[in-house]
Amino acid sequence: INTNFRKNVHLLLNVFLLAAWGAVLLAGRLYWMGNKPPNFSNSDNPAADHPSLLTRTLTFFYLPAVNIWLLLCPDTLSFDWSMDALPLIRSLADWRNAHTTAVYLGLLSLAWFGLRTRPTAKGKEANGKAHLFTNGRNGNSNGHSYQCNDQEHMNNSHSEPHTNSAQNGTKKHCEARTPLPTTENLVVFSLGLLAVPFLPATNLFFYVGFVIAERVLYIPSMGFCLLVAVGMRSLYVRLRRRSFRTMLMYCSAALVLLFSVKTVLRNQDWHNEEMLYKSGIYVNPAKAWGNLGNVLKNQGKMEEAEQAYRNALYYRFCFLPALLLSPPPAAAYLNTGIILMNQGRLDEAKRTFLTCADISDENLKDPHAHKSSVTSCLYNLGKLLHEQGHQEEALSVYKEAIQKMPRQFAPQSLYNMMGEAYMRLNRLADAEHWYQESLRAKPDHIPAHLTYGKLLAMTGQKTEAERYFLKAIQLDPTKGNCYMHYGQFLLEESRLLEAAEMAEKAARLDSGEFDVVFSAAHMLRQASLNEAAEKYYGQAASLRPNYPAALMNLGAILHLNGKLQEAEANYLRALQLKPDDTITQSNLRKLWNIMEKQGLRTTGP
Known part of the structure; x- marks a missing residue:
């Protein structure tokens, strides 16, 4: 008994040292975090912010049971378990409390099994080790010496006899082997490896920023796998019939195969972001x-992205009253508003941006990120108003954005848009101030170089303006928009050939951008390079086949180039899209007159 007691004390000492080392690491982590727990949103861990002590207690006791179930049966997995992924336990009548009780009783039973003290039978060691006595002597036969440096490793339940003989006065030594740890010691070690690394995630010492995090099960899973292996081994030893042992081996192989298949399937979920987030829809x-x-928006699937954002907002609003969570994230409104704006649904976009601007930043995990999203919403709202010609309203929104802007927000685009709004109002001094502020915030901000260059050109500072245009091109020689602005400046200076060269460079670099290609065609036409202008008008019309202005201008350049029937087709298509366009009507009548004089057949009256 004393020997076993000393062994258990030694085992407990090892577990204590392991726990102490974990506490040291935890203390170091807290020190690096400024001796305070991390900030997180109450939506990340709803139970931590719940006012009821009973709800908090029952839920926190239940969470380790759920984690153990994930180890036992990892059927439902998710990249995120926050919010309502795991409903709170609010009363003792909740059936999940039975799950909690069963798990803790099982763990206590394993701990009792591992730490209990049992008498050892004479001549036998636990874990299947035996010392063989022969003829009442300790390994001696016929008076000859027999020595064993260590005990033989035997089957846990069977001792196979072996013969060690010594003849002619010689002696023979059996092979020394390292003793295996007892089953009880393995159980205690496995429980320690399972429980100790998991303790910081239990909300016992401080609240954590997650409900369930599968990443915290990496180390505990080693203890769990060891427990399973010890259990299988003990069961194998206790089974007497060969058929039962064979069945156990097949069951073990099937278990390994099932978990391997689940691993392969889960790896497919992690193949890319889209598949990962789709796999988590059922849970969160x-x-x-x-x-x-966000992923669909980056892929250009705007309609699908819009529906995804609307679904996200729907579920956030559904769970808000029940869970006392933080309001829906401003980023969701920001992304939805941008998509609506790109789709031309401007009124809906305005309402979305305004709603975003009114969201409070209380009880948020990252209020700075929230303020950045609100500022971006106001920026986009001001930009929308600016494009609609409501410059005073746009300025008011921009000023609100500056007031709400967090310190880490990059303000150069906001300042530049302030300058553009003032420029539209012909308040050039104010515009210059904000352009300079934008360049001060980010000296290599290309849009500010271009807009400030336009302002300098308007005020007669041509040399300085050209310097800013060239600086923008130098900052990014692959950006067609820079060449386009410089080309327009050259065109205004009547440097037509240089302007045409810049226009073609811009159209080649940004061949998929309608505005760049369309402007390049205009500049080439003004430089009397009609063949090149026709090429780019045609390209612009292919980019926006239902845009009347593109079709009308393509018809006009074809008209000038003598391609009368093609010109007529484009004029007619433009009038189908915009029947009251007087310029297109006038051009078409002139075209018909020419075609009649040349004896060409027309589709007109």
């Missing part, structure tokens, strides 16, 4: 839909 729809919307 609000977070999964929001992240999926």
